[in-house]
Structures are given as C-alpha cells and as structure tokens.
Amino acid sequence: MNLPSPLELWRRFQRSAVGRSVFRVGLPQSSLERAQAMVSSFVLHIQPAKTHRHSLKPGYSLGLGLISLYLFFLLFATGLLLMFYYVPSTERAYDSMKDLQFVVSAGLLIRNMHRWAAHLMVLFVMLHLCRVFYTGSYKSPREFNWVIGVCLFLLTLGLSFTGYLLPWDQLAFWAITVGTNIAAYAPVIGPKMKYVMLGGNAVGQEALVRFYALHVIVLPAIAAFLISLHLWRVRKDGGLSRPAELDEPVTQVEAPRLPTAKTYGLMELARGTTPQVGADPDEFVLSWPHLIFRELLLFLLVVVVLLFLAIFWNAPLEEMANAIHPPNPAKAPWYFLGLQELVSYSALWGGVIVPGLLVGVLVLLPYLDGKPRGVGKWFAHERIVANSVFTVCLITAIILTIIGTWFRGPNWAWQQPWKPVAAHTEAH
Amino acid sequence: MDPRLMGFMNSPTPQTESDYSRRGFVQLAFGWAAGAFALAASAAGALRFLVPNVLYEPSLQFKAGRPDDYADGSVTFLEEERVFLIRKGNTYRCLSATCTHLGCTVDRAEKGYHCPCHGSVFDEQGMVRGGPAPRPLAWFLVTLSKDNRLLVDKAQTVTPDKPLVT
Numbered sequence: 001m002n003l004p005s006p007l008e009l010w011r012r013f014q015r016s017a018v019g020r021s022v023f024r025v026g027l028p029q030s031s032l033e034r035a036q037a038m039v040s041s042f043v044l045h046i047q048p049a050k051t052h053r054h055s056l057k058p059g060y061s062l063g064l065g066l067i068s069l070y071l072f073f074l075l076f077a078t079g080l081l082l083m084f085y086y087v088p089s090t091e092r093a094y095d096s097m098k099d100l101q102f103v104v105s106a107g108l109l110i111r112n113m114h115r116w117a118a119h120l121m122v123l124f125v126m127l128h129l130c131r132v133f134y135t136g137s138y139k140s141p142r143e144f145n146w147v148i149g150v151c152l153f154l155l156t157l158g159l160s161f162t163g164y165l166l167p168w169d170q171l172a173f174w175a176i177t178v179g180t181n182i183a184a185y186a187p188v189i190g191p192k193m194k195y196v197m198l199g200g201n202a203v204g205q206e207a208l209v210r211f212y213a214l215h216v217i218v219l220p221a222i223a224a225f226l227i228s229l230h231l232w233r234v235r236k237d238g239g240l241s242r243p244a245e246l247d248e249p250v251t252q253v254e255a256p257r258l259p260t261a262k263t264y265g266l267m268e269l270a271r272g273t274t275p276q277v278g279a280d281p282d283e284f285v286l287s288w289p290h291l292i293f294r295e296l297l298l299f300l301l302v303v304v305v306l307l308f309l310a311i312f313w314n315a316p317l318e319e320m321a322n323a324i325h326p327p328n329p330a331k332a333p334w335y336f337l338g339l340q341e342l343v344s345y346s347a348l349w350g351g352v353i354v355p356g357l358l359v360g361v362l363v364l365l366p367y368l369d370g371k372p373r374g375v376g377k378w379f380a381h382e383r384i385v386a387n388s389v390f391t392v393c394l395i396t397a398i399i400l401t402i403i404g405t406w407f408r409g410p411n412w413a414w415q416q417p418w419k420p421v422a423a424h425t426e427a428h
Numbered sequence: 429m430d431p432r433l434m435g436f437m438n439s440p441t442p443q444t445e446s447d448y449s450r451r452g453f454v455q456l457a458f459g460w461a462a463g464a465f466a467l468a469a470s471a472a473g474a475l476r477f478l479v480p481n482v483l484y485e486p487s488l489q490f491k492a493g494r495p496d497d498y499a500d501g502s503v504t505f506l507e508e509e510r511v512f513l514i515r516k517g518n519t520y521r522c523l524s525a526t527c528t529h530l531g532c533t534v535d536r537a538e539k540g541y542h543c544p545c546h547g548s549v550f551d552e553q554g555m556v557r558g559g560p561a562p563r564p565l566a567w568f569l570v571t572l573s574k575d576n577r578l579l580v581d582k583a584q585t586v587t588p589d590k591p592l593v594t
Contacts, residue, residue, distance in 0.1 A: 200484075345560060
C-alpha cells in the first residue's frame with residue numbers, strides 16, 4: 001500500500017472545498033500565485049508582494065526591528081500566561097512569584113522567558129534606534145516614523161519599568177522608590193506626578209495595582225497600536241531605506257515629459273509623474289518565499305536563543321519587599337543605571353535635565369537634520385558630523401552604565417569589580 | 429462630512445455656502461462648544477479620578493512611648509516610622525530617616541547619618557555634608573500627649589533647635 005506523503009496530503013486538503021474556503025491561494029506554484037499569497041492574506045498583506053534586494057541584506061538592517069517585534073509577541077504570550085497565577089496584592093504578589101518558581105509546572109521557565117525577553121527587548125529597541133541613526137534612515141520621507149519609533153522606545157522602557165515592581169521583592173521595591181523619586185524632581189508637576197503614579201505618598205498597595213494596570217493593559221495596548229502604525233508607515237514610506245542610486249534607472253533614457261492630462265496607473269502616480277524608463281525590475285524579488293522564509297527563520301532563532309537563556313539562567317528574585325531596609329547599594333534596572341550614576345552627582349541634572357534634553361533632541365532629530373544625504377548606507381561619509389556626535393553620546397551613556405553597574409558598591413562608593421567587596425556592616 | 433452640512437443639519441432647507449444665517453452660525457457654535465465641553469469634562473473627570481481621596485497609609489501622627497523609654501544621649505531608630513528619636517538630657521527630638529535625595533532610608537553612622545543608595549552624608553544636625561542630597565533631613569515636631577507619651581507629627585517639620593523639653 002502506498003501512503004501519500006505529508007506534503008501531498010496537505011495539497012489534497014488545500015484542493016478540497018474546505019481547504020479552498022480557508023486558504024484563498026494555497027501553496028503558491030507560480031510567480032502570480034506568490035504575489036497573490038502576499039496580497040490576499042490578512043496576516044501577510046502588511047508586507048509588499050515584492051521586496052528590494054537591498055532590504056533583504058542581513059548586514060544592512062541586522063533584523064533588529066523584527067527581533068524587537070518578535071520579543072514583543074513572546075512577551076505578550078508569556079505575560080498572558082503569568083497573569084493566570086499572579087495576584088497584584090502586597091500580601092500575595094511575592095507568594096505568587098514563589099509559586100511560579102517552585103510549584104507551577106513550567107512556571108519558572110515562563111517567568112525566565114518573560115524577564116529575559118523584557119531585557120532583550122530594551123536592548124534590541126536601542127540597537128534598532130542606533131541602526132536607523134547610523135544609516136540615516138530617519139530622513140525624508142521617514143521623519144514621522146522615527147518619531148513613532150522614539151515613542152515606542154519610551155514605551156518599552158515604561159513597560160519594563162512597570163513590570164519591575166510586580167514581583168514585590170527588594171529589587172522591585174527600591175528600584176521603583178528611587179525611580180519615582182527621580183520623577184518627582186520634574187519642575188512644577190513632579191511631586192503631583194509621583195503622587196498620582198503611586199496613588200499615595202510611598203510605594204504600597206495602590207502603587208502595585210496602578211503599575212499592574214499600566215503593565216498588563218494600558219502600555220501594551222498603546223504599544224500594539226503604535227507598532228501597527230510603525231509597520232504601516234514602513235510600507236507607506238517605501239520600505240526599508242536604501243541609497244538613492246539604487247532607484248535610478250540603469251539606462252538613463254530621457255523620458256519625454258508626458259502631458260499631465262494623461263490618466264496614469266496607480267503605480268506611476270505613487271512615484272512621480274514620469275514612468276521610470278529602463279528601471280531594472282530584477283532588483284525586486286518576490287516576498288514569498290524570499291522575505292517570508294527569512295522572517296520565519298529569524299523568529300525561530302529568537303525563540304531558540306530565548307529558550308536557551310531561560311533554561312540556563314534564572315530571573316532574579318530577592319527577599320520580599322521591605323520598606324525599612326534598602327539593600328546597599330540600591331540599584332535601578334541596568335538601562336537606568338547610567339541615569340542613576342548621573343543622579344548620584346545631581347538629581348536635577350540626572351533626573352530631569354539630561355533625560356529631558358535627550359528625549360527632546362531624539363524626537364526633533366529628523367526636523368533638525370533633514371538634509372537627504374547619506375541615506376541607506378552605514379556610516380555614510382556625508383554624515384560624519386552627525387554620526388560622530390551620536391557616537392560620543394552613545395559612548396558616554398555606555399561608560400556611565402558600566403560605572404553604575406560594576407564600579408559602584410555599598411553606599412554608592414567606588415569599587416573595583418575584580419576585587420572582593422568588603423563585607424558591609426549593618427548600622428542598625 | 430461636508431463642513432457645510434455641519435451647521436445646517438437642523439435647518440429645514442438646504443442652503444449654499446454663502447448663506448450662513450445667524451441661526452445656522454449659533455447652532456454651529458453651540459453644537460461644537462457643547463461637544464468640546466463634554467470631551468474636556470470627561471477628560472478632566474478621568475484625570476481627577478486617578479488622584480486618590482483616601483489613603484490607606486499609616487497615620488502621620490504616632491506615639492513613640494514614654495520619655496523614659498529612651499536612655500540619655502541615645503539615638504534610637506524606629507523602624508515602622510522610619511525616624512530617629514534622639515534624647516539628650518531632658519530634650520527630645522525626632523529626625524526623619526528618609527533621604528531627601530531619592531527616598532532611601534539613611535543609616536546611623538559613627539558621626540551623623542549615611543544614605544546607602546547614592547552616598548549622601550548628613551551630620552548630627554541632619555545637614556548635608558556630602559553626596560547628592562539637595563536638602564537637610566527633616567526634623568519633626570515632638571510634643572507630649574495627655575497620657576505622658578511622646579507624640580510625633582510627621583506632617584509638621586521644625587528647626588533642629590526646637591526640641592521637646594520635659
């Protein structure tokens with residue numbers, strides 16, 4: 001007896017009445033069907049039917065934005081699972097963390113995945129921002145998409161920060177105490193903002209519920225909306241950025257200026273009024289399978305790396321929150337340690353002025369530096385000034401973060417990480 | 429919607445753009461004003477909703493026991509209240525243990541106080557002697573209650589030279 005292969009069975013299912021009602025195209029066999037597969041699918045139609053070869057080069061985009069998106073999906077999935085056990089009350093929050101660690105099947109793994117994905121997402125959103133800067137991709141026509149991206153970066157930090165309080169351990173309690181007190185240094189509205197954020201004067205039950213609501217619905221909903229907008233704009237602004245030379249016709253034929261009264265096809269209208277004579281169509285390849293396959297592969301890679309991290313490293317959980325004894329030193333999450341180091345010199349500078357200026361400049365960047373030169377190339381020579389300024393800021397931030405992470409010991413005093421820390425004495 | 433329609437939705441006969449009647453204008457203005465007011469009021473209500481009216485936090489006033497509970501010359505840390513109670517002779521003072529920098533709890537050092545979070549140093553009078561703290565530690569009002577207990581009010585700050593003298 002000859003059994004049909006799984007592929008053949010799949011094909012038969014697709015040809016059946018049920019299969020045809022579900023999949024409009026089926027596994028595509030021709031170029032036409034490959035284009036149709038992209039256009040007619042709800043999930044895939046956010047991507048173009050054809051993709052420029054330049055966009056597919058792994059060395060250009062490094063897949064950083066896509067990795068951030070996948071991490072967001074994975075955070076959504078693992079976070080949803082954690083919600084089935086987590087109780088946002090000061091009496092039970094810490095116990096539910098212990099349950100997740102020691103009682104719930106796969107609870108430890110799910111929590112580890114959520115924690116590491118959160119850290120990775122902050123990291124990859126930052127790297128994505130750097131990539132877009134160094135390739136000059138925030139310039140026309142992508143200015144507004146850069147602004148949306150900066151908002152998404154801040155949302156990512158907000159999501160991570162609100163999630164930080166939920167385990168209700170010492171790390172959570174003191175990181176949020178320090179963080180909200182930094183916010184209170186903002187001029188005029190600072191103290192009121194802290195009061196509303198915490199729902200009181202100190203971190204307690206009200207603050208926990210507020211951070212929970214922000215973490216599980218308010219911020220993710222806003223982020224999901226902005227991510228959709230961000231991806232939509234990538235499409236509408238012409239896909240990933242690439243050097244302008246690539247879009248110039250290969251054979252320079254002087255196209256006769258056609259009378260404007262002529263009715264053009266939609267494709268011609270979308271890109272100027274002169275049809276591109278001699279443009280090489282071979283620079284574009286079908287998204288199915290060239291783009292889809294790469295995306296799927298990257299997703300598998302992200303899942304594998306995350307699983308690897310979650311299996312071999314446990315998310316930290318310190319003692320239960322204790323308002324009387326701050327740990328010494330009390331440190332914020334790593335992505336805020338640069339700020340905390342600045343705050344240890346001056347709270348106003350580190351907590352308000354420097355972060356305020358950074359966010360302001362980042363948002364306004366495409367409008368301050370709008371000259372459309374050096375777009376689509378890493379470290380373009382035309383952008384040497386902008387790239388140098390950005391690199392100096394970046395290195396400063398990295399150095400401050402390294403100092404805050406490894407060179408600060410008890411009492412925020414200078415320490416050398418390769419020397420053993422002197423046992424610190426409890427004063428009371 | 430066609431902007432011309434907005435003002436004349438209630439008018440009996442359709443009119444052209446040049447025919448903005450007084451009634452049409454008033455209807456338009458009131459309609460938009462009412463809509464804007466409804467939105468603004470809802471937003472204001474939602475914002476006010478987020479500011480709590482009742483706090484389930486410990487009272488800012490508390491009794492700290494009898495004066496005799498504290499030895500002469502002692503500095504006692506009261507954990508629950510995050511304050512230091514200081515007796516010198518027959519004077520009693522109460523010093524906040526909340527660092528004015530970012531709200532960590534300061535530790536008693538050999539001389540003065542030390543914040544573990546960002547290394548602020550305060551002297552015996554709570555004055556800043558080092559680190560990023562912007563203000564001195566607060567001194568709270570200490571009085572004697574009718575039943576002869578020390579009564580501390582964390583809502584009222586005093587200068588360090590205003591102790592309770594018994």
